[in-house]
Amino acid sequence: MPTTPVKPYDVLTQSLNSVVLVGLKDGHIIRGRLAGFDLHVNLVLEDAEEIQGGEVKRRYGRMMIRGDSVLFVSPG
16 A cells, blocks of 8 residues: 655644644754744744753743754654
């Protein structure tokens, strides 16, 4: 049974309005609800918070992250 390959934008689309972890190139980890993205992987997160050592370090609310600073986006 052939399977359809999963594309990165498909994963982001499926993650809309869900909580994601975003790893930044500078080492910060941001958790928030993915409200939107574009083809450059610029992200808009709602209820964003910085995570350090498994604990919330700082709360931001709404946040826009430039795609060129994103190392990874992890759904769920």
